Amino acid sequence: MSQISHISLRVKLIASCVSSVAMGLLLAFALQLWLARTAVITKAFFEPQSLYLVIFICCLLLVAWLSFLATRRLDTSLQALELGLLNFKDNDFSVSIPVSGNGQLRALAELFNESAQTLRKERQYIYQRELLLDKVIQSSPNVMLLLDDEQRIIYANDAARHLFNNGLRIEGMSLEKLLQEVPQELVSALNNPKDGLFSLSNDADNSDIETWHLSRGQFLLNGQFHHLVLLKQMTRELNRQEVAVWKKVIRIISHELNNSVAPIASMVNSGRVITKELNDPKLKLIFDTIEDRSSHLSQFIFNYARFAKLPLPNKTCVDWQTLTEQLKQHYQFELLGEFPQRPVSFDVIQMEQVLLNLLKNAHESGSDLDRISLEIRESSLSDPTQGLCIEVKDAGVGMSADVLSQALLPFYSTKQSGTGLGLPLCREIIEAHDGRISLHNRDEKGLCVSLWLPST
Structure with a gap:
């Protein structure tokens, strides 16, 4: 039986046809012999031509019946394979066909089922990757717009919906309609065919200006051109690079100044010892002046070095009552x-330093002391990210x-004796906490400094 199963389907079909024809011929020969013996009876009912026709029809029916029996399993297998391929055409890979028949039909059915299983796995893998890609794109802070050749929005991520339409769905809208409610700077940037940086103001007095980078791409999909627009917020990145440059400069200058100040201080002490017996008031004044200016320069270097070597925040849960009392x-x-x-958790020591700097500036702004205020309230961004807002007003x-x-x-300061590090230090601390700081003039009078910190 195992040897028969290894015979090819083609050989079996040829053998079946030959067997059927042979059986038909044997039947025809047997009928002819039988009719020849009963010639008298046969002549009574049939003419010779009719007799041969009857023999031919009987043989044909026998061959057809034998062929039907021989190909019945083949027909069932081919119908199952055809139905499975039609399901493939409709992108349905869940079907499997029964494994039966001879070796070749069985191998064909097994191959079909293996292909269906592989396609199911590939489709599931692609579906999972699409979900992952969509999750990554939706979670990205970069604004992404996909437009067709008619400038109609096909796809937009969550950041794009919040930037252009307050978080509402914008797919299907035209770009022209979408740009009707956005700032003119953004309209000009999107209408400009070139990539590059542009500035976007978040308030009326241009005190909070953000830097964005616009890039475009074009590709052909399903015979149609599609246009990809990417907007990336560069303000924080540029600020970090700028601060990193300043820190490097400060470290170099501090190192060189310390190398000079330390020997000067040592020589002043040596000079005092050597000239102690002279008791000259002019020498004492010279040494005191050198020592005073050296000490002032050392303190100056220390303040800048503190900005350049700001440690990472050590976050702990804050007690607002204790902090405000301090x-x-x-x-x-x-x-x-x-x-x-x-x-809320943050570095209490660093945050106290920030608030002390802001309150100090408020006291030096010329404001009445009873009109300086501190407000701490819960707030959320437009994404929406939960956090809190701290405002110091004067x-x-x-x-x-x-x-x-x-x-x-x-280093920028409007005060004669200022170092220009107070607000930059505040910004550095706030951004180290993944927050942001902004300054704007109040409607009536004075300044408002806003700090936003995430809740996590």
Whole structure:
């Protein structure tokens, strides 16, 4: 039986046809012999031509019946294979066909089922990858728009929906309609065919300006051109690179100055010892002046070095009551509103330094002390990311547009004795906590400094 199963289907079909024809011929020969013996009876009922026709029809029916029996299993297998291939054509890979028949039919059925299983796995893998890719794109902070050749939006991620339409769905809208409610700077950038950087203001007085990078791509899909628009927020990255450059410069200058200040201080002490017996008031004044300026320069270098070597935040859960009481020991202010109920963790020492700097600036702004306020409230971004907002407000003279645009840069100061590191240090601490800082003039009078910190 195993040897028969190894015979090819073609050989079996040829053998079946030969067997059927042979059986038909044997039947015809047997009928002819039988009719020849009963010639008298046969002549009574049939003419010779009719007799041969009857023999021919009987043989034909026998051959057809034998062929039907021989090919019945083949027909069943081919019908199952045809049905399976039709399901493949309809992208349905869940079907499998029964494994039966001879060796070749069985091998063909097994191959079909293995192909169906492989295609099912590939389809599931592709589906999982599509879900993962969509999750990554939707979670990306970069704005992504996919347009067809008619400038109609085919696909947009979550960041794009929040930037253009307050989080609402924008697929299917035309780009022209979408740009009707956005700032003119963004409209100009998107209408410009070139890639590059552009600035986008978030408020009326241009105190909070963000830098974005626009890039485009084009590809052919299903015979149609598609256009990909990517918008990336570059403000924080540029700020980090800028601060990194400043820190490197500060470290180099601090190192060189320390190498000079230390020998000077040592020589002053040696000079005092050598000239002690002279008791000359002029020498004492010279040594005191050198020592005082050396000490001042050392303190100056220390302040800059602290900015250049700011440690990573050590986050702990904050007690708002304790923190505000400690702040009030240094500066007077009015506490507005209630403390947030959601727990927040950050470096309390660094955050206290930030708030002390801001309160110090508020006291030096010319504002009445009773109009300096501190407010801490829960807040969320447009993405929406949960967090809290800390605002320090005063009623001083405020800042001009030029000062607002440069206030967070290192070494920039409008004070005669200022180092220009107070607000940059605040920004560095806040951004190390994944937050952001912004300054804007109040509507009535004074300045408002806003700190936003994530809840996590």
